Amino acid sequence: RMDSVHNVPNWLNSKFCSTLRHEFPGVCLTGEAVPEDPQFLRHGVGFDAIWLHQPVFNLLDSAGGEHQGDQWSAQVRSMIRCRAFPDNAASSGINALLGSHDQVGCRKNGGRGGDGRNRRFFIDHVGGRNDWTARAKTRMWWAAVACGVVSGVPMCFQGTETLQGGWWHTDKPFDWKLLPQGATGGCDSTQQMMLLVKESLKIRQQHPWLTKNDPNIVHQKNEDSSVIFGVMRGGEYLAVMNAGHGQWGDNGDLYSINVGDTVGSRARQIFNSQAAEFGGWDASWTTKSGEFDINIQDGKLPIKLPKWSVAVFQFGS
Secondary structure, eight states: OBSOGGGSOHHHHHHHHHHHHHHSTTOOOEEOOSSOOGGGBTTTTOBSEEEOOHHHHHHHHTTTTTOOSHHHHHHHHHHHOOTTSGGGGTTTEEEOTTOOHHHHBOSSTTOBOTTSOBOOOHHHHTTOTTOHHHHHHHHHHHHHHHTTSSOSEEOOOTTTTTTOOSOBBTTBOOOGGGSOBTTBOSOHHHHHHHHHHHHHHHHHHHOTHHHHSOEEEEEEEEETTEEEEEEEETTTEEEEEEEESOOBOTTSOOEEEEOOSOSSSEEEEEEETTOGGGTSOGGGOSOOSOSSOEEOBTTEEEEOBOSSEEEEEEEEO
8 A cells, every 4th residue: 555646756656566566466556646536546557446535525524424415415426436437446446434544643632634624533523432323324334335335445444443432643542442351341332333344344255246346326315314325236236325314114114215127026135234233223124034035016125224224135036
């Protein structure tokens, strides 16, 4: 990973990339370029992937996704489809959506950075680790990157996965007290978030086409204090994000998601960011059977849609 490559002459960046690739076949070379510019990728300067900055700034400026309206919806669409990048940035963009060292690190003892934004771990931007909604938002946005809603290779800055608060600096180290010491101790919400990160990456590994296929936005609505997106990939996977306080399914009022063309007439649910083990509740699942038992009805999939959630469905027969 090479820092600040926009401040290095491109001929020298290219020399670095070609030399390292020759000496270490199979190496993955990533670079930080501000602003993100696809010319730094393989067909240009030579990096395999570069960091995506705009999604991070858009999310912070939206108060963690609380915004409504056309501008915010357009910004989410741009997170899903990074049209300027090969493969919509599925492998060519590094997405630290919850913040990298640049957003979390602070040299001013908690003061604002040069861009006017607070430097904090994401959880503190949305209410703090003791707030259930803040934890749900953090789970949802991480899952959005890891599980096929937002494009890019997910990156997690140290402490994000433990819901550490405050900011990072040389005198603000990783908070080990949040983790279990052996088989005891630790913080329940920390362990729930760590499990979410682990299981979301496992889903990503077990179902590689969930993130490799081009994203097709088959559903987009603003309703009941929520911005809802359905992203279909390859006709096999549907990732649904409910960024808001609206909720459907508690009283049998299932939410109907447009699905378009699918590889089968039925679906099964394979992921739920509001699962009980992650800090949500068991009844938030549409189905936990693992079977293809949700029938498409008139081109729509009827599902439970918990607030501040990402749910992933696989189609088959």
